[in-house]
Amino acid sequence: MKYLKLLIVIILFFGIVFVLGKLVSLKYISEYPEGSFISDYYKEENNHDVIFLGDCEAYTTFSPINLYEKYGITSYVRGNSQQLIGASYYLLQETLKYEHPKVVVLSVGLMRYDKQVKEEYNRLLLDKMKWSKEKIHLMNYLMLDNENIFSYFFPLLRYHDRITKLNSDDFKYLFNDRIVSHNGFLINQEVKPLNTLPSKKVLDNYNFSESNMEYLKKIMKLCQENNITLVLEKSPTMYPFWYDEYEKQIIDFANTYHLDYYNLLEKKDDIGLDFTKDTYDSGVHLNLSGAIKTTEYFGKILKEKYALQNHQNDDKIKLDYEKKIERFYGEVHEKNN
Amino acid sequence: MATSRIKKILLLLLNTFLYFIYGKNIIVLLITSVLTYYFGHIIVKKKSYLITTILISIILMPLIFYKYLINIMEISILVPLGISYYTLSLISYLSDMYHKRYHEANSLLDFLLFSLYFPCLFIGPINRYDTFSLELKKISFKKENVFNSLLRISFGLIKKLIIANKLMIVINTIASNNEFTGLYVLLACLLYSILLYCDFSGGIDIVLGISKIFNINLVENFNHPYLSESIKEFWRRWHISLSSWLKDYVYIPLGGNRGSKIMTKVNVLITFLISGLWHGIHYILWGILHGILVILNFKTKNRVVNIILTFTLISLLWIFFIYNNTFLSIEMFVSIFTKCDINVITNFLSLGLNIYEIIIVIIFLIMVIIYERKKDVIEKNFSSFTIENKVALILLLIILILLFGNYGLDVNGNNFIYGSF
Structure with missing residues (x-):
């Protein structure tokens, strides 16, 4: 009886730590919605023909809802802020546990970043990720020296300081969650025109790191092993600069391994991008208008070159996407007002 | 054997x-x-x-x-x-x-x-x-020691992580901006008194608690120092192991109070100068000032007035710890008497702690004061608890520490202040 009481006390302790951890954790709904991309994916009812991988350039450039509307292609953006190439690799591994897409589009802008700079970016990716061996690998790959691994198991250790700053989301979404993104895409309709670009800095080194190149090869190999077509793509963003030296390395890689590479930045006029209207932060990211234009342009390539199926007549998918489209335009309308 | x-x-x-x-x-x-x-x-x-x-x-x-x-x-x-x-x-x-x-x-x-x-x-x-x-000679692992030790360690962590580390936010805000002068500096000094005590004695609670688990009883380093009626008494109650070390290995070998009155005063001054030097080069003046106050050793007839006066003087002298720079400390000290920033009251909530955090600090400070004043009674009562109630209380304290403590990434205050001396 004594030991039973003791056991109850200990279970109660871990129960309270768990609930408090849930309470104080960031919910990634109103604040930092990017943190919900990862968990939104688990709620998907149907498989996707295309998976976009990349950093912010991926989730602000490609709108899967518009891609479906226009071409009937099913897709999801598994990208996040400052997502490194290694993280994209582990996310692809995780994706393959759930589905086998026909095409993986890798937004190569992320090749510029060698290592994680802020713990907050790791949190966006890891906090709502399901526990799996990929998550452990990802933690090992991303964690900064000053991070504490236990804080990923016990969020209370990381977010306890929010206890005096809780908001309505923290109670509303304590035990339930809601879909925040639109298949990994975030709607941003603000306009902040690009007036003048900052001067181009001369860098000490333009070479992608060996580690990044290794992960790029790993992604390629993983796609080959799973009979997936890997497509490389550079999103049409004006800043940070995409140097010629970067471009050459990607072209060389694509040529060496017979991969398709599309530099959409070079096609910005064909796409019809107007950086006085199609960006929300002076050319760093596209806004909704820019994303729709780019998605429609790139969707055509995907449709024609990779013979992707039009799912608009597939009842199950159609029903799912009707709901998604309604929610998408509901949010567009709401934000417009 | x-x-x-x-x-x-x-x-x-x-x-x-x-x-x-x-x-x-x-x-x-x-x-x-x-x-x-x-x-x-x-x-x-x-x-x-x-x-x-x-x-x-x-x-x-x-x-x-x-x-x-x-x-x-x-x-x-x-x-x-x-x-x-x-x-x-x-x-x-x-x-x-x-x-x-x-x-x-x-x-x-x-x-x-x-x-x-x-x-x-x-x-x-x-x-x-x-x-x-x-x-x-008596190293052992005694079950009856464990829970009281854990209780003491928990209160040590409350002092350090909840009170000291939260107050450190306010102190850092004031100390990092030289535009905060006058009453802001006075506020920093008063809060630093609480902070330093909680930081240092909290650490000592953890050390003594851990030692007690192995049945090693170490000397107590504090004895309600802020209830001292004079600076001289303060040094018998604060950092006792250092004070007694200085007395035994500096003051007495110098001659202690065996010589003339002047020599006794000189010996006191030298002892405090060495105390300052032990803390670091920037603390020499702090040591000398304490030495002078010990020599003057003034007191009124009213106990409460004496305690308040002593606490205020000690608090003001912590200014050398806040600014870590002798000249800046003097400049800020002077500003207390020359600049009157009355807006410190209205601006208090913009110094890094919100109202809830201030309430949390006050509540835990009261808890710590009660624990320290009634420690023997509390530990005796705690000893009579059943094992599951003891575990429950310790785990509850751990939850409170985890929830309300200021620790983790980007927290300036993960180390003990006296760990740097």
């Missing part, structure tokens, strides 16, 4: 392991400890003042090098953990050997346990070999 030796070896291994885990330079500590052990034997044999002075000087060298020279020479090097504390312990041992206060250590194992005792290397207390070696 053999069991006792095994326990000691295990404790030594644990200490060494923790030292390595902490990633600090153990070699210097190990060498000076072994040297001191053999120096003790030499001193006992030779009985020479000159040899004793030379050997003590050798043991002092690492402290002088790591604490002062590397700052002057601007060298970046890994400073051994707790060098200020263990050097004083080693010097006390050599001095005691010269004065034949007790028998020399006959076991290197015991001596290494004394000098390498890991918990004390962070923030003390400064141990003496005679008392510590007696404690070593």
Whole structure:
């Protein structure tokens, strides 16, 4: 009886730590919605023909809802802020546990970043990720020296300081969650025109790191092993600069391994991008208008070159996407007002 | 006998392991400890003042090098953990050997346990070999000690993580902006008094609590210091192990109060100057000012007035700890009397803590005061609890610490203030 009481006390302790951890954790709904991309994916009812991988350039450039509307292609953006190439690799591994897409589009802008700079970016990716061996690998790959691994198991250790700053989301979404993104895409309709670009800095080194190149090869190999077509793509963003030296390395890689590479930045006029209207932060990211234009342009390539199926007549998918489209335009309308 | 030796070896291994885990330079500590052990034997044999002075000087060298020279020479090097504390312990041992206060250590194992005792290397207390070696004889793991020790450790963590680290946010806001003058500085001084006490005594609670688990009773380092009626009394209640060390190994050897009144005052001043110097070069003036206040030793007839006056004076002198720069500290001290920033009241909530955090600090401060005032009663009652109730209470305190503590990434205050001295 004594030991039973003791056991109850200990279970109660871990129960309270768990609930408090849930309470104080960031919910990634109103604040930092990017943190919900990862968990939104688990709620998907149907498989996707295309998976976009990349950093912010991926989730602000490609709108899967518009891609479906226009071409009937099913897709999801598994990208996040400052997502490194290694993280994209582990996310692809995780994706393959759930589905086998026909095409993986890798937004190569992320090749510029060698290592994680802020713990907050790791949190966006890891906090709502399901526990799996990929998550452990990802933690090992991303964690900064000053991070504490236990804080990923016990969020209370990381977010306890929010206890005096809780908001309505923290109670509303304590035990339930809601879909925040639109298949990994975030709607941003603000306009902040690009007036003048900052001067181009001369860098000490333009070479992608060996580690990044290794992960790029790993992604390629993983796609080959799973009979997936890997497509490389550079999103049409004006800043940070995409140097010629970067471009050459990607072209060389694509040529060496017979991969398709599309530099959409070079096609910005064909796409019809107007950086006085199609960006929300002076050319760093596209806004909704820019994303729709780019998605429609790139969707055509995907449709024609990779013979992707039009799912608009597939009842199950159609029903799912009707709901998604309604929610998408509901949010567009709401934000417009 | 053999069991006792095994326990000691295990404790030594644990200490060494923790030292390595902490990633600090153990070699210097190990060498000076072994040297001191053999120096003790030499001193006992030779009985020479000159040899004793030379050997003590050798043991002092690492402290002088790591604490002062590397700052002057601007060298970046890994400073051994707790060098200020263990050097004083080693010097006390050599001095005691010269004065034949007790028998020399006959076991290197015991001596290494004394000098390498890991918990004390962070923030003390400064141990003496005679008392510590007696404690070593009764090393054991007693169930009845564990829960009271955990209770004390929990309150130590509450003091450090909840009270001190939260107040540190306000202090850092004020100290990092030289535009915060006048009443802001006064506020910083008063809050720093609470912060430093909670930080330092919280750390000592953890050290004493851990030691008690092994049935090692270390000297208490605090005795309600802010209830002192004079600065002189304060130094009998604050950082007791350092104060008594300075008394025994500096003040009395200088002559103490055996000479003329003037010489007694000079001896007090020298003792406090060394106290300041032990804290660091920037604290010399702080030490001298305390020395002057101890010599003046003024008091009124009203106890409450005396306590308030003493607390205010001590708080004002912590200014040297807040700014870590003698000239800036003087400038800010003067501003308290020359600038009147009455908006400190309205701006208080913009100094880094919101209203809830302030309430949390106040509640836990009250909890700590009650615990400290009624410690014996609380521990006695706690001892009568059933095991599951004891576990429940400790786990509840842990939850409160985890929830309300200020710790983790980007928290300026993960180390103890006195760990840097």
